[in-house]
Amino acid sequence: MYLKTVRYLSEKIPEKQRYPFNISFLEDFNELDIPNNVTFFVGENGSGKSTLLEAIADLCDFNTAGGSRNHLYDVHEAGSHLSDYIRLSWEQKVARGFFLRAETFYQFASHIDQLEDGRKYDAYGGKSLHHQSHGESFLSLFRHAFGEKSIYLLDEPEAALSPTRQLSLMRIIKELEHDAQFIIATHSPILLGYPNATIYNFDDGPINEIRYEETIHYILTRRYLEAKDKVLAELFLDLE
Template identity: 50%
Template sequence: MAEISSLTQNHYVFEVSLKRNDIPSYKEYPFSLPAISNLHEIKLHPKVTFFIGENGAGKSTLVEAIAIAFGFNPEGGSKHFSFSTRESHSELYKYIVLRKGVKRPRDSYFLRAESFYNVATNIEDLGVGAVYGERSLHAQSHGESFMSLFLNRFLGKGFYILDEPEAALSPMRQLSLISRLHELVSNNSQFIIATHSPLLLAYPDSYIYNIDDNGIKKVSYEQTDHFMITKSFVNNYKGMLNELTKD
């Protein structure tokens, strides 16, 4: 009980679990994914929790379900967004349980990199673009619009879910995102992030969960493929390129 009391004081959401007995069939997508079929509960870090894995492993599917279970629009935005351009989300959110702390976030946002264009369009339709900066999101590059979101719309004391936020960001902008992430964490914010970025994963106050054919496992930064492959490539890029491009 003491552990749970401590968790509820420091988290907005401290655990994600699956209503396993209610699953209709583990032979159907998305329940057939090892990430889901082996899921019981996941403890979240009070600051940042990363989900990583190969394409198709299920990390975005899981993060999306967590976001919808929290009350976000499936395509992204704040909890007040209700537009829909195309329903592509799975039924997983119906079987997700979020164990919440005693605090409630003052701000919240769900970023899906693949549908942010639709969110930006809805922002203009609603006439609330000024909240995101002086320039229209559509008048900026993809990366600039992402940074405008992080810098202007994220207010702190918030619960933020980001699905591949690095998709539009250069390495330098990813470093800027780490700095902004830390500012928001220092202002009592909590993040869940699905990412492929070895730069973002280096953020120290975090848990990293790797998703593969065996399910979900917490790993250290140095144990991730992202770190090991990047390190190997940088240390011997000529040798690796020779191997990759040889006839």
Template identity: 45%
Template sequence: MTLSAKPYLRDISMRDDDDIDLDRYPFNIPAVRDLNRLSFHPDVTFFVGENGAVKSTMLEAIAVAMGLPAEGGSRNVSRQQQEVSPLQSVLRLSKGFKAPRWSYFLRAESAFDVISYIDETWKDSFPRRPPPVSLHKSSHGEAFMQLLLDLGPDGFYLLDEPEAALSPNRQLAALSAIDQLVKRGSQFIIATHSPILLAYPNAKIMVFDQAGLSEVAYEDTEHYAVTRDFLNHYQRRIEQLLGDDEDDE
């Protein structure tokens, strides 16, 4: 029997530290303040919640603690990091027995800068190899998909709101790409608002809210419920949201 290398990251916890100021961001946010032990699925774990619920902050902290740059990219992206939250310095990581072959932090808000850095440094890093076609020659969504398709097997990948650059059809394509990588030994942790991505089978979905952290089934997520309700009753919902012009006359 072959022992699976996954999960590369088993769980995280926050170390006991009297110096942690629980009134300071992000430690004053319930999902962080009440963090005991967060275990990850060997395949895909999703972070969901409202804006400001520290999903991206948690993802960034995990990335930096795993040796990846806060701005995104692989370990080979050695540019100056942006300022990071103090959360990464107090995380305790429990890793698997084997390190991943590849690691990458895909961050929507800084992907453009990371792509520029890769373009600028390729010649110095690989003087005898022809440069790749610049991803800047593609649309934002195409470049994002190409990055996803270029990820290698046996990898550990953190994706921060990948749907920001992707059309619904591209999100479906991203689901397929993620599944192919999962089947080739990769593990994903993804912060998202996309009900399409959240539908990935057997994934672990963790909700960040005022109650702290909790696991939820796909059909019990607000993302699924709101989207389903809107699509089934969109005319009525639009009327409720925008009001009836005749009533204003």
């Protein structure tokens, strides 16, 4: 394991009513332990899970627009305002890794195309990411660029992945789990089922660790699959 603790310097915040310092989970946030090599952040949009992941990426010197510390390009509003007030503690510091930001992956692919290195596509399946489908480009990155002794921060990787390819990502994680660390912000009930992972919930106040079966993602998905007609009837009740 590499990263072991994320600490919040709340006493140094100059204006707590300003975003992102007014996100609810930060009100009682002091320290978060990362106890193993696969950790998930879950919560509704706006709960702060991606904001914290982005701050961690910034402190790892990864490009907060997406990429590693070697990918130098800019995307508007891709910086982290939280990272100045976060401290990371390491079991063993690593310099290798990658921050996947699904919403800016197009710009990352364009950045790779603009490089003059003749081997620039070696880590992406041998061809431009723009010449692959969205899902194929994500998997090309995972399969060819990910390796050992690295930390990978993935922000909603399921955005481009079918259920089958989400399972493919889980296999890649399993292959690397003993020599790489993954912290993943996700809404996917498939990815959250990864065995023995730590799941941190960002909803309802302070961050708390929950079991897979306690996540709203699992509960809603199971209910829908077991009683689809009933769920839809309730959902559309006032529209009849």
